[in-house]
Amino acid sequence: MTTRWGILATGKIAHTFAEDLALVPDAELVAVGSRRAESAAAFAERHGGTPYGSYEELAAAPDVDVVYIATPHALHLDNARLCFEGGKHVLCEKPLTLSVAEAEEMVRLAAQHDRFLMEAMWTACHPAVLTLRERLRSGDFGTPRHLHAELGFLVQAPPDDRMLNPELGASALLDMGVYPLTFAHLMLGEALSLTAAAELSDRGIDLDVAIAGRYPNGALATMTASMTSWSGRHAAIATDRGRLEVDDFHHPSRITFTSYDVGDTNDTVVVSEPVPVETPPALGRGYTHEIAEVGRCLEAGLRESPLVPHAQTLAILRQMDDVRAQVGVGF
Secondary structure (H helix, E strand, C coil): CEEEEEEEECHHHHHHHHHHHHHCCEEEEEEECCHHHHHHHHHHHCCCCCECHHHHHHHHHHCEEEEEEEHHHHEEEEHHHHHHHHCCCCEEEECCCCCCHHHHHHHHHHCCCCCCCEEECHHHCCCCHHHHHHHHHHCCCCCCCEEEEEEEECCCCCCCCCCCCCHCCCCCHHHHHHHHHHHHHHHHHHCCEEEEEEEEECCCCCCEEEEEECCCHHCCEEEEEECCCCCCCCCHHHEEEEEECCCCCCCCCCCCEEEEECCCCCCCCEECCCCCCCCCCCCCCCHHHHHHHHHHHHHHCCCCCCCCCCCHHHHHHHHHHHHHHHHCCCC
């Protein structure tokens, strides 16, 4: 079965998505929609597909099975509603919406129209992340006790850019923080409680966020997101047997495990050399795996993905609502 894709919006992430889509077997870009006809035409000339000068035309296109929504967060719910009403399945860029209430409405609309809906959380579909989660849960590395994950980069953009404009849902938490929260959820389970601190801009958006969390079985996590500094983009998981290190954790290329062995007298610690954790290779920039997952689900007749289930998406959004309330950020 070939999944016929439409892309809604033509920004930077839409271009990267289209490049990865071209690498996925049984996936074809057949249409692109923009608010400006010339933008849609330029995108189609570069990546293929029929250009449409409005989102409404894309949603009504008869040869599109599923639409990838690549607009700013604040527009996701309206864009998804339009696509569902046009009979289209939806892959929506993360975070799914600005709040859990909006996300619940999107899930309700998907069910009402009997359409597939998935948040475009590539990390949850990444083969290295899935392998790490499986092996961690099976006890291969011991019992996880603490997780740390950080993601941030310096944002230099005009005030009306989506990264800084509160009307478009600008937020270090929503743009970057969603990744460490999701990674911790995948590795440790759903958070029991979160405590947060943030530095806000003069327009009331969170520029930097630090979060401490309690997770099942006594595990703890610390997570940071930043729009003002360059983070290491790495994650580490400390267990009772050693330490896992994950480079660029939301799209990892290397994971290592260092084991620690305490001697019988409890005063000698033997530390091994870091050993690479074998994982399947990733294809393209990583969007390929979420694209393939959508195709697999549609072929199976599913209305949500077991890798990115609605309950998981709603749980993370509920956590972000909690964090925003703690630090005083609203939309």
